[in-house]
Amino acid sequence: MTDTSSLSAPPALVVRIAVPMRRLARFLAIAFETWSGSFGITVLAIIVLVAALSPWIAPYDPIANHFNQAGQLKRLEPPSAAHWLGTTYYGLDVLSQMIDGTRIVLVVGITCAFFIAIIGTNVGLVAGYYGGRIDAALMRITGLAFGIPFIPFAVVLVALLGPSLWNMILTISLLMWRTTARVIRSQVLSVRERGFVKAAKIAGASDLRIIYVHIFPNVLPMTLLYVAFDIAWAVLAEASISFLGFGDPNQVSWGQMLYLAYVSGSIRQAWWWTIPPGLGLSLFVIAVFLVGRQYEKLASPRLR
């Protein structure tokens, strides 16, 4: 497409980077519009940064046991200069564990949200577009997913497959796509009635093309919004599974920290061990919701 505007247009490469950057900046600016949004995005930014830099900023190896001068395990030591958040029952540094735990938060959150988005969106698209028997069948499956209680299901799956991180991600993804599916389906129901969909049909577009080229871009904002919320739900789900002891024993996670605190009987006294992960999880979920709320405006249909 030839640009017939000014003769002194900036070089194409600069424009190619500048335009998306500007869009990103405007996109981020929405989060900062309110105090709640700013708080939310700041918390998320901190968590992302910590996760990215965790090998370098953690004071100690998160799974290294610490011994005092007398050769005894530094059990349940309250916060001190050497250990800012104290130590666990097993002599591990709480702060390092918290820092390391951010990685699970992001890995589980983003991976699960990704799978949930793919499954949920596609189910919603297909069910909403075709209607009839296909819709009925898919909604029955979705209903089933709603009906199955999450924790017992997770317990059973972990018992069958073993408690690894990937199995947890699988478990979470297998059930939590249900909300996205329903939401996307109802969006599709209204989008498919719009003139441009009819126009594409008349022009000879195949069903697949209509669903993915025409309808999907119009439900994408809603998908992304729910992806955001799904990240929070997935992280909570992982924490719950880990808290019950079904988590991956080889991965440090905030849920696991709470589990170990409980199991070692120290959950009442060792506040430095239980408050950080609890607070961390709560802040993360709140932050995601606050930021997500800011973007809801984008996802909702604009009034003419």
Next chain:
Amino acid sequence: MSDDPGPIVAFRDVHKHFTPRSALLVGGKPVKAVDGVSFAIERGQVLGIAGESGSGKSTLANLLVGLERPTAGEITVDGLVVGAKAERRSGRAVQMVFQDPFASLNPRFTIGRTVEEPLLIHGVGTPAERHEAAAAALERAELRPGRAYLARYPHELSGGQRQRVAIARATVLNPKLLVADEPVSMLDVSVRAGILRLLKRLVVEQQMAMVFITHDLSIVAHICDDLAVMYRGAIVEQGPVRDLLLAPAHPYTQALIDAVPILSPTAGPHALPAKLLAAAGSTPPERGCRFAPRCVHAVAQCEVTNPAPVPVQRGHVVACLRAAELRRVAP
């Protein structure tokens, strides 16, 4: 493209019946949305379909573009049966322009992308050729310069401009038939004439046929060559547009024309016959003329025989037993 000199569009005794699911259970009757409609359109001609809600004109539109299949009868465009494989492969001989200019363009597509979409679907040309074709189609729709519109988005354009984009999209594949479903009713009045003129010009230039569906009888004279008035699934009167407007023969057509507000009234608004209003909304009768329950001129015979279309003048046919005597004489 066939060189058959006959009409390019043929709608032969088409029926479309819908059976609501509830009726299936109770053994109820199907709804006859289109009940035995026939017409033919020549190249470069515009046929107007006028009707109110419930007349079946929307179903007719869907049948013409292949979104619905007729229960009986045949629809052919340029010799190909609409909806059949041969017609689909030939690149879609029928296209449509919709009523709502705001909803008929994908808000996430640029104008260029929207107009190119039919080309993309049928794999026509290289990307550069497609841009050219899209720009040319936009220019034909009086959006100049065409290239400047390619990168813009629908929300930047006015209703009239959007409708022109929709027209460009519909004509980029050079269809043989254009179905325009109330294309100007949602536009401001001061831009309607421009769109109507554009449609007429394209029809003549590209030697297409057009079906112009509307509920507004006052604009038909400005774009249509022939007019067919539909009532409850059937055509009750059909003929050259001026003939119908100035000398209508069917009581329903007359009622429609009389109901239109007068721009320079000398007396107060004139009343409508109570019978016309009273029976509105009820299901059409099993036997006899479908308009009889509302017709002030109905006689006993009207409730027995369903009138077949009879000519009252050259090219002007009316489905009414008393057409000849009820026909108004042109002033």
Next chain:
Amino acid sequence: MGALLEFEDISIVYRTQEGEVFAVEGVKLALAAGQALGLVGESGCGKSTLALAALGLLPRSARITHGAIRFDGDLISGKGESELRPLRWRRMAYVPQSALASLVPVHSIRRQFRDTAAAHGMRATEADARAVELLRQVELDRAVLDRFPHELSGGMRQRAIIALALLFRPPMLVADEPTTGLDVIVQRQIVNLLSDLRRSEGLSLIFISHDIGVVAELCDRVAVLYAGEVMEEGPTTEVLSRPAHPYTMGLAQSFPDIRAPDRPLVSIAGHTPRLTEPTRACPFASRCPFVREVCRTTKPARVRVAQGRSIACHFASDSEAMREAAARPGLWDAGQAA
């Protein structure tokens, strides 16, 4: 003056995500008791905004930045909900465009009457009696009382809404495009009904429509609005048959007349302005075939052209000549895309 409703140099601005929208600019209009005033214009001209302002129903995003609205001499613009409530329905009633949007879908018609009555201090028994009487007046069967909105046709719903509006016998009715979207026969019915009601109840009416045909039949006076300003105002027959403002001329010519199918239709090149900035120019300047330099720099004042008629144009004295020129269709169509 004795005007029932008066817009005194009123300006209204909406606050939207994209900035401010100057929906109405300096409108001066008056409705005398017993009169029917039509507000005519195209999309974005401000006619619905004026109607809502008169009833005190403007959304929170709108504010009156200048001027006032008076009803029966009392100032109503700027009045709060509690002060407006006694006026609404009792003294001024509203007939909206889409009856479906204003009737509660899960309540029967009888219930709607009772609820409206209760909200404005009428007892249920009295409401029922009035409902029966009103339905008869709008030619609806008593059985409608037990129906739900979706069970009625568009025309029946609209008549039900009109009946509801007349519950307290208000002296003034504001009707916002009540016939738009209805079939032509049903539209005729509603127009006849409103005309009859005007005569029998002595109703004053503000009738908003883009359809000048309907306005021609129903209204004594008409105000033609464009981009939030009054372009022309006067007796309906005068304004529509011998327009004095170029916009009215163009508008009248773009309206088809079913009884004169051979009269060519015109369209006005260009499109309505975006209203995101207040202008110092004539709002119609960009589309006016008679535009001159002064039109682009100075806003014209409302000028009297005849008894009871005024237009907002710098060249009001040339209206006769402009009208003759405007009758030529070639003047309007420059082949530009609208």
